[in-house]
Amino acid sequence: MPAIQLQTDEEEVLAANRTFYTALQSLDLPLMDQVWLHTDWVKCIHPGWDLMVGWDEIRASWEDIFRSTEQMMVSISRPLVHVEGASAWVSCLENVTTASQSNFSTALVEATNIFVRRGSGWFLAHHHTTPLAEPPPDASAPVQ
Amino acid sequence: MPAIQLQTDEEEVLAANRTFYTALQSLDLPLMDQVWLHTDWVKCIHPGWDLMVGWDEIRASWEDIFRSTEQMMVSISRPLVHVEGASAWVSCLENVTTASQSNFSTALVEATNIFVRRGSGWFLAHHHTTPLAEPPPDASAPVQ
Secondary structure, X not given: OOXXXXXXXXXXXXXXXXXXXXXXXXXXXXXXXXXXXXXXXXXXXXXXXXOEEOHHHHHHHHHHHHHOOOEEEEEXXXXXXXXXXXXXXXXXXXXXXXXXXXXXXEEEEEEEEEEEEEOOEEEEEEEEEXXXXXXXXXXXXOOO | OOOOOOOOHXXXXXXXXXXXXXXXXXXXXXXXXXXXXXXXOOEEEOOOOOOEEOHHHHHHHHHHHHHOOOEEEEEEEEEEEEEEOOEEEEEEEEEEEEEOOOOEEEEEEEEEEEEEEEOOEEEEEEEEEEEOOOOXXXXXXXXX
């Protein structure tokens, strides 16, 4: 009989966190629908935006962002997870590169993502981001 | 028999959130000690700072901030609370005015504060802040 690998709660939450960033990078609204909890109290603070409350408003914002974005590349570093019963939160750094019709930008963002368990799944209930200051250009870099 | 007013979980969490800001405004380290959970996984992002992990590092940061601050005024608006079992989080806007030896500054900050229940109390386990952009000067203000 093959061994069954059971995931810990922490692994499940980190997997849900990765799925969120897959949805973001793929500009995939149906996947975003699956990631989030659909209630009127979930909250989202996009980088540089005001707080949004409720899934309807948050979903509309993803729709807007995905419509105005041609391509996005997101990589995550330093994910730190804590599980507390049926709640869990992840702190991570987002490296985001965005291409739209008018410009091309990169950003380093500190994120707090709170998940809640419903049945056997973990759903995103709170996404708080802070754009970090750009590091100064590296003065020690060799001149080409 | 006098009626006993029991607080809801939400009221208890909002009271814990107010106590945190009382500690902040009063530059009161012993009260800050009471507000926070003392573990190695609690996290804090002060406005414009990098993520800190663990109570020892976070406590040292409050000590530094309180030492270099002469006076602080903090008012909170739009507190939104959600309780999920033994976890809860509050979204609120902080209006912070700070006076130190060298300068005087005001800031509007978006905060996410996550609390966990231990026994009969709620303790702060995660403090994530984002400084918001200053609104432009009010062009309609009368010239003095």
